[in-house]
Amino acid sequence: MVSLKDVAERAGVSASTVSRVLSNKPVVNVNTRIRVMDAVRLLDYRPNELAKSLKLGRSNTIALMVPSIQNLIFPSIARGVEDTARKAGYTVILCNTDEDVEEEKRYITRLRTRFIDGLIVASMMPGSDHIRKLWQEGFPVVLTSRIYDDTIDAVGIDNEGAAFDATQYLVRSGHKRIAFAMGREEIPLYMDRYKGYVRALAEGGLSLDEQLVIHETSGTGSFYYLMRNLLKKGLQPDAVLASSDPKAFVVMRALHDAGLKIPGDVSVMGIDNVETSAQIEPPLSTVAQPLYEIGALAATKLIRQIHHKEKTGKLAPPQVDILKTDLIIRKSTR
Amino acid sequence: MVSLKDVAERAGVSASTVSRVLSNKPVVNVNTRIRVMDAVRLLDYRPNELAKSLKLGRSNTIALMVPSIQNLIFPSIARGVEDTARKAGYTVILCNTDEDVEEEKRYITRLRTRFIDGLIVASMMPGSDHIRKLWQEGFPVVLTSRIYDDTIDAVGIDNEGAAFDATQYLVRSGHKRIAFAMGREEIPLYMDRYKGYVRALAEGGLSLDEQLVIHETSGTGSFYYLMRNLLKKGLQPDAVLASSDPKAFVVMRALHDAGLKIPGDVSVMGIDNVETSAQIEPPLSTVAQPLYEIGALAATKLIRQIHHKEKTGKLAPPQVDILKTDLIIRKSTR
DNA sequence: CTGAAAGCGCTAACAG
DNA sequence: CTGTTAGCGCTTTCAG
Numbered sequence: 001m002v003s004l005k006d007v008a009e010r011a012g013v014s015a016s017t018v019s020r021v022l023s024n025k026p027v028v029n030v031n032t033r034i035r036v037m038d039a040v041r042l043l044d045y046r047p048n049e050l051a052k053s054l055k056l057g058r059s060n061t062i063a064l065m066v067p068s069i070q071n072l073i074f075p076s077i078a079r080g081v082e083d084t085a086r087k088a089g090y091t092v093i094l095c096n097t098d099e100d101v102e103e104e105k106r107y108i109t110r111l112r113t114r115f116i117d118g119l120i121v122a123s124m125m126p127g128s129d130h131i132r133k134l135w136q137e138g139f140p141v142v143l144t145s146r147i148y149d150d151t152i153d154a155v156g157i158d159n160e161g162a163a164f165d166a167t168q169y170l171v172r173s174g175h176k177r178i179a180f181a182m183g184r185e186e187i188p189l190y191m192d193r194y195k196g197y198v199r200a201l202a203e204g205g206l207s208l209d210e211q212l213v214i215h216e217t218s219g220t221g222s223f224y225y226l227m228r229n230l231l232k233k234g235l236q237p238d239a240v241l242a243s244s245d246p247k248a249f250v251v252m253r254a255l256h257d258a259g260l261k262i263p264g265d266v267s268v269m270g271i272d273n274v275e276t277s278a279q280i281e282p283p284l285s286t287v288a289q290p291l292y293e294i295g296a297l298a299a300t301k302l303i304r305q306i307h308h309k310e311k312t313g314k315l316a317p318p319q320v321d322i323l324k325t326d327l328i329i330r331k332s333t334r
Numbered sequence: 335m336v337s338l339k340d341v342a343e344r345a346g347v348s349a350s351t352v353s354r355v356l357s358n359k360p361v362v363n364v365n366t367r368i369r370v371m372d373a374v375r376l377l378d379y380r381p382n383e384l385a386k387s388l389k390l391g392r393s394n395t396i397a398l399m400v401p402s403i404q405n406l407i408f409p410s411i412a413r414g415v416e417d418t419a420r421k422a423g424y425t426v427i428l429c430n431t432d433e434d435v436e437e438e439k440r441y442i443t444r445l446r447t448r449f450i451d452g453l454i455v456a457s458m459m460p461g462s463d464h465i466r467k468l469w470q471e472g473f474p475v476v477l478t479s480r481i482y483d484d485t486i487d488a489v490g491i492d493n494e495g496a497a498f499d500a501t502q503y504l505v506r507s508g509h510k511r512i513a514f515a516m517g518r519e520e521i522p523l524y525m526d527r528y529k530g531y532v533r534a535l536a537e538g539g540l541s542l543d544e545q546l547v548i549h550e551t552s553g554t555g556s557f558y559y560l561m562r563n564l565l566k567k568g569l570q571p572d573a574v575l576a577s578s579d580p581k582a583f584v585v586m587r588a589l590h591d592a593g594l595k596i597p598g599d600v601s602v603m604g605i606d607n608v609e610t611s612a613q614i615e616p617p618l619s620t621v622a623q624p625l626y627e628i629g630a631l632a633a634t635k636l637i638r639q640i641h642h643k644e645k646t647g648k649l650a651p652p653q654v655d656i657l658k659t660d661l662i663i664r665k666s667t668r
Numbered sequence: 669c670t671g672a673a674a675g676c677g678c679t680a681a682c683a684g
Numbered sequence: 685c686t687g688t689t690a691g692c693g694c695t696t697t698c699a700g
Binding site for chain 2: 676677678679680
């Protein structure tokens with residue numbers, strides 16, 4: 001390991017001078033600068049980031065916490081985060097919490113040790129008070145995808161509105177019996193989507209049939225049996241809105257296996273616009289949320305907060321950004 | 335920020351004693367230990383990982399380099415890596431290279447600063463000599479998914495064999511005109527899969543028809559037009575083997591849009607067994623590679639190397655592990 | 669414009 | 685069993 005001192009020796013100057021050159025301090029003689037740079041090249045010197053971080057009190061590293069990177073919406077968000085972080089000179093750490101609040105806490109404990117400058121959380125659950133606490137202690141945090149209130153920086157979409165748009169489209173195109181595939185109720189974004197569905201039904205003059213809303217039991221896969229059961233009970237809908245694209249995939253398979261045509265016999269619609277949604281057969285109609293942009297904006301906001309905190313010593317007031325969603329009609333709806 | 339010194343003061347001992355207690359050195363009096371622990375709790379002290387890393391010369395952090403986390407095979411690998419790294423007390427950094435060798439190099443430069451203890455590379459390209467160099471310099475590296483030789487630790491599958499199995503299944507089930515959707519030729523794993531296809535054809539007594547192998551032009555999406563063109567030219571195959579599952583999705587859509595039934599008119603088969611493959615309609619027959627396990631094993635091997643290097647000062651001889659693949663017949667083949 | 673010195677928070681001999 | 689000391693590699697006053 002070649003250190004500052006080695007370079008200094010080689011260039012015949014002091015360590016401080018080398019440091020000045022390397023951090024582009026203007027106050028250094030051109031000739032010494034050249035001499036130093038030569039030594040740097042000669043020795044193939046790389047600064048030790050760890051030492052720098054320790055001294056400076058920041059690591060230029062942020063963490064991204066997701067329930068699971070295997071969930072199709074998170075790779076795009078992660079990509080947005082990583083791209084913009086990298087461009088700003090930050091490194092990103094990936095944390096999968098599996099919806100486990102304890103795991104989340106454990107992570108936070110590790111990360112709080114000033115190892116990390118900020119945190120993007122896409123896994124927040126109602127019980128995640130430790131995250132609120134983090135923010136209150138002045139640690140830069142931005143929430144994504146799952147937002148609970150406006151007391152913490154966040155970027156998300158209008159989930160109620162997204163489901164409303166989807167449902168409204170369905171009623172306007174003449175569907176009368178619109179089923180809803182509901183996600184885990186502890187997760188507010190699903191409650192919001194449910195509300196949007198209910199409101200659009202009402203505004204469309206359709207009455208809500210509780211039998212047509214099916215509730216996830218054990219994971220996304222459970223919708224297969226749930227859907228088949230609905231059919232078996234003779235409750236065939238003419239459309240189903242899934243509260244997320246992956247759920248729509250499963251619903252489509254159940255419908256197909258029951259011998260039903262999509263969209264001939266029943267229309268299917270999702271929410272999210274995950275990448276595969278366009279690639280399956282039939283391509284899924286859905287409400288797109290700008291996943292990459294969400295990640296990118298979250299990273300931008302976080303880095304801005306980090307800088308703000310460095311300057312002023314405290315966090316700027318929280319601000320939540322709601323990004324526009326987009327109704328995308330493909331081939332799974334008539 | 336509360337430091338060791340604060341705890342020491344509070345407990346009326348020296349910093350070294352606190353350090354001993356915290357790292358569970360056995361040589362410390364029970365009473366002092368209790369006193370120290372009390373002070374730790376009272377002050378809610380958390381060790382500064384950065385300082386520890388600087389002193390110890392290791393950061394308990396590894397990096398995972400993938401072409402893009404949005405590519406469906408990598409989330410599962412990433413999950414395997416992250417889970418096993420976390421259990422071993424390591425943190426993982428996510429790096430997307432977008433197949434860009436320069437980006438890869440830039441990353442390596444940053445990471446080489448002893449900021450990271452080891453590296454898992456799933457993005458290796460033929461031009462990635464800098465990675466070979468890393469290994470030669472004694473830096474722990476394990477290759478995944480794209481393996482080039484046996485001079486570096488690696489874990490992967492037998493790509494030739496996987497394609498062979500798939501093709502053989504197709505010929506044995508009576509297909510005569512088996513097309514192949516070929517990936518980028520610079521990527522050896524695709525060449526290997528191509529070879530497996532060719533060999534199985536030969537062993538099955540079928541002659542290779544170059545017109546039936548279609549070559550990716552601009553991204554996975556291009557297979558849509560490529561496939562439609564093939565059909566337009568009157569060269570309809572009775573089966574197509576895609577060199578990856580995502581390519582199979584696109585092929586299926588092209589076939590469908592041309593009015594062809596799967597598997598009635600043409601069978602489709604993939605390789606990878608990405609998560610969505612089971613969820614689409616019809617569920618895709620494919621050759622599964624154990625993605626999660628690949629990631630998990632890669633992490634295990636890397637950490638073992640890191641420890642070995644800490645003990646002996648150098649890397650253990652490279653070893654490549656080939657994991658078993660699994661032919662999975664679902665509904666897209668007859 | 670440059671060097672000496674102090675210190676970020678921690679661990680590891682070395683004494684006692 | 686415990687304290688003192690030195691130092692990981694870097695930045696930053698403070699003098700000169």
